[in-house]
Structures are given as C-alpha cells and as structure tokens.
Amino acid sequence: MTTVTLQQIVPDFELPSTGDKTIRLxxxxxxxxxxxxxxKDNTPGCTLEGQNFRDHIETFNQHNTVxxxxxxxxxxxHENFKEKQQFPFDLLSDVDETVCQLFGVMQMKKNYGREYMGIVRSTFLIDSEGKLINEWRNVKVKQHIxxxxxAIKSL
Structure with a gap:
C-alpha cells in the first residue's frame, strides 16, 4: 500500500466514528x-493532546478546519473517552490499521524493554481540495498545538 505524500491528494478512505457515523474523506x-x-485512549499524552485541540476548537472552526x-x-x-474529555470532534476507530498504514504511522516501538508495533503520534493537515499540505511526525504534545x-492560521 502506498503512503500519503506532501503536496499530493490523499487517497479516499472511510472509518467508523463516534456518534454512530462513518467518516469518508x-x-x-x-x-x-x-x-x-x-x-491509546485515556493515557496522559493522548488526553493532553486531545484537550489541546478541544481548547482551541474555535480557532479551527474560524479557519474551516474539522x-x-x-x-x-x-x-x-472512543465514545467513553470523547464524553469524559468533552471533545467537540469525532474519534475514528482504525482497528485493522488500514488508515494508519496509509499515513505510515505504524512503527516498531519500545516500552519497558518490550518491542511492539504501535501508532507513532502524528498529525496531518489536508486542505479543502484534499491535498496533504502539512505533516508532523513523532509529535511532542506540549508544543504541538x-x-x-x-499552520491553520496561514491557510
């Protein structure tokens, strides 16, 4: 499977979403x-990252960004995590890793000496025409927002 490339149209995909929806790019x-x-839901870094996006939702809305x-x-x-944190955006479930593979975020990770395949924290910005215009890989949560x-304000 090919992975996404900057300045290229992102291949269409769909995933099940909170709110009993299916999101299609x-x-x-x-x-x-x-x-x-x-x-992973309900872990410290993932919670903080989601809270940062939640707390700036108005800026994203003003710049036509979902x-x-x-x-x-x-x-x-996801439903429990979204409700607990009051996220005003949907969470998508990629249990079979299809979209994770498309974006190249599945990598070998190490935790307490154990190696495993897992999601590397990453963010992607797709413009209104479907083109990938920005990517952040191996994200450090604190300065990421x-x-x-x-990037959003420069659109």
Whole structure:
C-alpha cells in the first residue's frame, strides 16, 4: 500500500466514528481536515493532546478546519473517552490499521524493554481540495498545538 505524500491528494478512505457515523474523506471536500493519530485512549499524552485541540476548537472552526482523532481503540472506548474529555470532534476507530498504514504511522516501538508495533503520534493537515499540505511526525504534545495553530492560521 502506498503512503500519503506532501503536496499530493490523499487517497479516499472511510472509518467508523463516534456518534454512530462513518467518516469518508472525500465527503469533507471544501473543508480543511486535521487528522491526528494517537496511541491509546485515556493515557496522559493522548488526553493532553486531545484537550489541546478541544481548547482551541474555535480557532479551527474560524479557519474551516474539522478535527478527527484516530487510534486503534474500539468505538466504545472512543465514545467513553470523547464524553469524559468533552471533545467537540469525532474519534475514528482504525482497528485493522488500514488508515494508519496509509499515513505510515505504524512503527516498531519500545516500552519497558518490550518491542511492539504501535501508532507513532502524528498529525496531518489536508486542505479543502484534499491535498496533504502539512505533516508532523513523532509529535511532542506540549508544543504541538502551537505549531498546528500557526499552520491553520496561514491557510
């Protein structure tokens, strides 16, 4: 499978979403789309990252940008996480890693000496025509929101 490339149209995909929806990328044309991939619901870094996006939702709305968080967690786990954190955006479930592979975010990780395949925290900005215009890989949560907001404001 090919992976996304900067300045190229992102191949269409669809994933199940919180709110009992299915999100299809091609149906979002006309809006900018921010997709952030994160390892696991209800973990400290993932919670902070989602809260940062939540707390700046007005800026994203003003710049015609919708946000989606993606992990391999189940829709049930996503629904609980979204409700608990009051996220004003949907979380997408990619249990079979199809979209994770498309964006190249599945990599070998190490935790307490154990190696495993997992999602590397990454964010992608797709413009209103469906073209990938920005990517942030191996994201450090604390300064990440500032980088993303600067990119959104420059659209």
């Amino acid at each position: 091609s149906e979002l044309r006309g809006k900018n789309v921010l997709i952030y991939f994160y390892p 946000i989606f968080g993606v992990s391999k967690d189940s829709l049930r786990a 500032d980088e993303v907001l600067a």
